[in-house]
Amino acid sequence: MRVGLFLTCVNDTLYPGTGRATVRLLERLGVEVDFPAAQTCCGQMHYNTGYRHDAEPLARRYADTFADYDAIVVPSGSCAAMVRDNYPRLGRRARDEGRGEALAAHLDPVVPKTYELSEFLLDVLGVTDVGAYFPHRVTYHPTCHSSRMLGVGDRPLRLLRAVRGLTLLELPEKEQCCGFGGTFALKNPDVSAAMGTDKARHTIATGAEVLCAADNSCLMHIGGTLNRQRAGVRVMHLAEILASTESEPADPSSAPAAAGARAAGAPCAPAADCAPAAACAPASTTARGGSR
Amino acid sequence: MPAFPTFPKAAREATGNAQLRHNLRKATGTIRGKRAAVVAELDDWAELRRAGKQIKERTLRHLDTYLEQVEAAVIAAGGTVHWAADAAEANRIVTDLVRATGERDVIKVKSMATQEIGLNEALAEAGITAYETDLAELIVQLGDDRPSHILVPAIHRNRSEVREIFRDRMGEWGRPAPDDLTDEPADLAAAARRHLRERFLSSKVAISGANFLVAETGTAVVVESEGNGRMCLTLPETLISVVGIEKIVPTWADLEVFLQLLPRSSTGERMNPYTSTWTGTTAADGAGDGPGTFHLVLLDNGRTDTLADTVGRQALRCIRCSACLNVCPVYERAGGHAYGSVYPGPIGAILTPQLRGTADPLDASLPYASSLCGACYEVCPVAIDIPEVLVHLRERVVQGDAEHPRAKGHLAERVAMRAARTLLDSPRLLGAAQRAGIATRRLHPGRLPGPGAAWTDTRDLPQFPDESFRDWWARRSAAGEGAPAAPAAPARPTPEAGQTPEAGNAPASGDTPSTTPTSAPEERK
Secondary structure, three states, rough: OOOEOOOOHHHHHEEEEEHHHHHHHHHHHHHHHHHHOOOOOHHHHHHHHHHHHEHHHHHHHHHHOOOOOEEEEEEHHHHHHHHHHHHHHHHHHHHHOOOHHHHHHHHHHHHEEEEEEHHHHHOOOOOOOOOOOOOEEEEOOHHHHHHHOOOOOOOOOOOOOEEEOOOOOOOOOOOOOOOOOOHHHOOOOHHHHHHHHEEEEEHHHHHOOOOEEEOOHHHHHHHHHHOOOOOEEEEEEEEHHHHHOOOOOOOOOOOOOOOOOOOOOOOOOOOOOOOOHHHOOOOOOOOOOOOO | OOOOOOHHHHHHHHHEEEEEEEHHHHHHEEEEEEHHHHHHHOOHHHHHHHHHHHHHHHHHHHHHHHHHHHHHHHHHOOOOEEEEEHHHHHHHHHHHHHHHHHHOEEOOOOOHHHHHOOOHHHHHHHHEEEEEEEHHHHHHHHHOOOOOOOOOOOOOOOHHHHHHHHHHHHHHHOOOOOOOOOOOHHHHHHHHHHHHHHHHHHHOOEOOOOOEEOOOOOOEEEEEEOOOOHHHHHHOOOOEEEEEEEHHEHHHHHHHHHHHHHHHHOOOOOOOOOEEEEOOOOOOOOOOOOEEEEEEEOOOOOOOOOOOOHHHHHHHOOOOOHHHHHHHHHHHHOOOOOOOOOOOOHHHHHHHHHHHHOOOOOHHHHHHHHOOOOOOOOOOOOOOOHHHHHHHHHHHHHOOOOOOOOOOHHHHHHHHHHHHHHHOOOOOHHHHHHHHHHHOHOOOOOOOOHHHHHHHHHOOOOOOOOHHHHHHHHHHHHHHOOOOOOOOOOOOOOOOOOOOOOOOOOOOOOOOOOEEOOOOOOOOE
8 A cells, every 4th residue: 555645734844743753653553654745735725715726736736746645644634624625626616617527537536545644543554552652641622624524533532542651631612613724813813812712721721731633733823822821731743642652752841832932841851853942942021912 | 884894803802802702602602502402312413404405405496486486375365475676675665565554663573684684774764663572682772782693682791781771771662671670581581571562562563574484385484482473473463574585495394394403403492482374364354363464575685696606505595593603613702793794603704795795895804704613514404514605705705706806905915825826836945945944943033023913912933843844754765764755746647737837827727638748746856
């Protein structure tokens, strides 16, 4: 089976640790995974903001890049949902516009082969216990697109429950959106921030050390809010927790922190991939400004 | 149409209002829980939902036929049918009908359609006073307020606010509230009942909407909880019903589906307390109950235009249950008034820009009033894919189409999106941009200027890593670790004109079949 990793543009650029963890995890499970360098972005930002025609070439690129793979693994619920839910729509809309079947014929073959990470582990590999070890208190946020568009259901939770040493804590009002919503965060900043603040509050209430999700863009939003509040809770992608083992443990305090912020009270134990600039920088002292 | 601020502006005020946030969180949370419980009781909810969706789909597809069937059946039952193309025409028809009765007061059953067209204001201009009889609508009316929820128009008010309104204003509209009025719900309801009872017994004309119109018999249906509807529909001599043309169901057998879907989705009840149906008028000899004169005003007001849009038309399936409002995290924080329309929440965000168009900045801002979380679609009893329509309407706002000029003020965004596409359609440019971001990361400000300031006001920014994943992978492959990197996707002839990499400024490629092989996506340099 040829397995291609579609990392997504956000992960590739800002969260390479998620990519490295995904590769480590899959190789540990005996999967030979490839990262075709022609990949870039699924087109979600353009599509969701109303630029469907600009999303089309990006969708084509995805389809070209992964045409010859048997399975495509995506460590991002919303990008996997873009492919699975919206690529068929792109084809249908092109047909509605009288442009024929070509786009659909181009995109449709990659749709069923695209799996979010937890789906790939459970449905394709048939593994629930991935041999991970992560002795920390964790709460899980089911991101909207992974649960509502993809329907990953309890797959991530089943994977987390099988992790040795991990204490899983229930997140109150977990089904509520964190308020990121892509360009929504910029177009409706007040509502977005209010939603993010509520999500951060519920996260803190669990007493967890780590908030886990399978979407780094949501974690970027919640984590950025937690950092600003000096909450001392770190955010980690599901892949990073599942990749953690006794011999190579993931350290929550080395999880990518936001610029100029370090979890209050978290000792900065330099770990293998601790980016000094990230975790060990002095806390920024910028005062909170009013909204513009 | 008064000028409302755009959604983000209106929402800013609402998110800062602690009392409003508290009222909304409490009220929507309660209804959410009740709905979830009664929906879970039914094993065939998914099938009911599918039936509701399909009945509405079929009816809308043959709407012309069913409208004529309704007209014939209502006339046969002794009623009169009027066709109103828009709000102005509907208001003129109703005002003339009321004038003809010689009455200066009318009582009203809660009706979204009459609010949509601003009927009360139009009647007031003609010297006619419309009295709302629904408890929440009464609160809104007495408080010179606007409704903020489809089901619970005064959801933004708590009981002590209601007591103030009753005590200060009730006397101006009729029987005053007692001096010792408390804020106990039972006490408030009793005061409203005594106030309204006088109104019911003295009014000769009532105006209603309808939840459904059954085509086979020309029967109008109103479902409600308080009994004020039953009073309005049976006591007066003249009844005028203003109904949107999308409210039709073909048969009574179809109605059965919706009488299950609606109360469970709306109030979280297995059945609503009052279901009133009326067919035409009471017999000419005076036998039977109800009004002797019945007028049905069929309202278009943008619905036919909405029906013409293959993606957006599903909004017309809406049965106004408000389940989508109650689960919407954006509605819960922004409140109903921010939507600047009688239809708030997710359904308002897709209905209003279609009924009114997107020329007004407020209406153009509504399709963006969502994080696309999909909670609304999940609970919609007629399975309206609200996120799909939101995205579709965003496209209309920024690109325009044959019927809709594009909204103003998106030039900078269009330019940025085009630039982003160029960057993202080239692994080489993306890699270069990543390396530039990493090289300059110590210079990145903690606070962003322009639109980005909205982010950094309340959240920290992510920090660029030491190395992008693609560069790490390339190093690892060069060092021969792990799996060797397979060549990038091979060149394959495809039956279409592919885009050459770097053709970021080319127009989105048309799908003209051709035999040009797609150029291979570039190799890493």
